[in-house]
Amino acid sequence: MLQSKDIQSVEELKKYFSCSTKMVDYLVNLLSFFEFKRVYNVLKPLKKRGYNIVDVFPLLIILPFLKHASIHALFKSRSKDLSGAEKDVYYRFKNMQTIPWRRLLMNFVKRFVVIIEKRGEATTQAKRCLIIDDSLLNKTGKAIEFAGRLWDHVNHSYKLGLRLLLLCYYDGKSNLPLDFSLHREKGKNEQKPYGLTKKQLKQQYKGCRLAESESAKRAQEVDMSKTDVGIAMIKRALRFLRVDYVLMDSWFTSERMIECVRSYSKQNVHLIGMMKMGKAKYLYKGKFYSAAELLSKCKRDIGIKRCRKLKSSYLIIDAMYKEYPVRLFFSRFGQRGKWHLILSTDTSLSYIKVMEQYQVRWTIEVFFKESKQYLNLGGCQSKNFEAQIADTTITMIQYIMLTLRKRFDDYETRGEIFRAAGEEMMEQRLHIRLWELLLAIMKIIIETLDVIVDDIDICINKIINSDKLKGILELISPKHKKILT
Secondary structure: OOOOOOOOOHHHHHHHHHHHHHHHHHHHOOOOOOHHHOOHHHHHHOOEEEEEEEHHHHHHHHHHHHOOHHHHHOOHHHHHHHOOOOOHHHHHHHHHHOOOOHHHHHHHHHHHHHHHOOOOOOOOOOOOEEEEEEEEEOOOOOOOOOEEEEEEEOOOOEEEEEEEEEEEOOOOOOEEEEEEEEEEEEEOOOOOHOOOOOOHHHHHHOOOOOOOOOHHHHHHHHOOOHHHHHHHHHHHEEEEEEEEEEEEOOOOHHHHHHHHHHHOOOOOEEEEEOOOOOEEEEOOOOEEEEEHHHHHHHHHOOOOOOOOOEEOOOOOOEEOOOOOOEEEEEEOOOOOOEEEEEEEEOOOOHHHHHHHHHHHHHHHHHHHHHHHHOOOOOOOOOOHHHHHHHHHHHHHHHHHHHHHHHHHOOOOOOHHHHHHHHHHHHHHHHHHHHHHHHHHHHHHHHHOOOOOOOOOOHHHHHHOOOOOOOHHHOOOOOOOOHHOO
């Protein structure tokens, strides 16, 4: 990468254009996300067949901005000259068992927080939140390792895929994917476990993993309870992030989750979660009530209140859930709407405050939608489970980078950034080719005219540093100084 603002020597250009990994670094730099180099130190000790992993990794990061859905598509296009390595190098990289993908993703989030604080963008008044939720990643091949049929809550049907359990960090303004795991569900049909026949399960790819490898640890999570894995994720996050609330929907809100959040002694963290209007019992004035019973009783004793701002009806009840004091918020929108229950371990919150805080949970739904639409989240169809983990992690890193640019460049949406980034990268590639053409033309002119010079490179250096070249540079690129920094 050229460090000076203008080209000072043709040797710099020669060195630059002769090294494809420099081109990859250059393209990443154009996205203004060069700071990520500081966080992937965990990859430096790893090498594979002579290629440095830190040189292979950047191309995978910029892949969607080159408008290629996969490594295979890249190497079938004209963009394949961006890499000096063959495509098998990238496949082997994604299949490696020793790469600590979880630590790498967390390092990106840590670096994001540091950059925001240095730029004075930190929202000190806003509440920091952890958000946990899951989503279905569709797959097309039954031979994909650990793939199975899962219930799609959006389309209300069973689909082949893997379940993504995701933990996000919301810093008051931006939502960042922080940690994740992939799961399958066995189901109750013993004849077709995981929704597949025994023959189909036998034909699935089965990886051989070292017992203590990073990959083996991730593979163990596949059949673990999502609650168990989610609790482990929250505990890891609380070690290095300041958090005020943990947000979740009714599937995750439970006594164990409350215990996990409230038992952390180094921070005063609270849980806000949706609760089902089910059989769970709450202690209120010495007696136990279900949610429906408690609502019916308090309608008579307390009376329903009206919130003009949110155009809703609500009730606030302080009670005990298991061993924990909680504040229950019953709310209903419209005269005939259903009653919903939100539980908060922070008993000082008002109705409007808890509703404002809980709506932050929807930022994780935005992540699922945007990353699937623009970054092909879940699009990897490799049979190898390691490749599934790698591809999902890379997608989340791409999302963090887009979020950083959105934070500083005032784009309206990440989709707008994605399109702008892709156009920008294509534009810069054209400028680089024009530079190469200009240098070649200058050499041909000197050699054709048989100009007597001691060194052609010295002659070209004089031309490059000439004031008369500025007009030509403006024709090639109005932003040539920006391009070459």
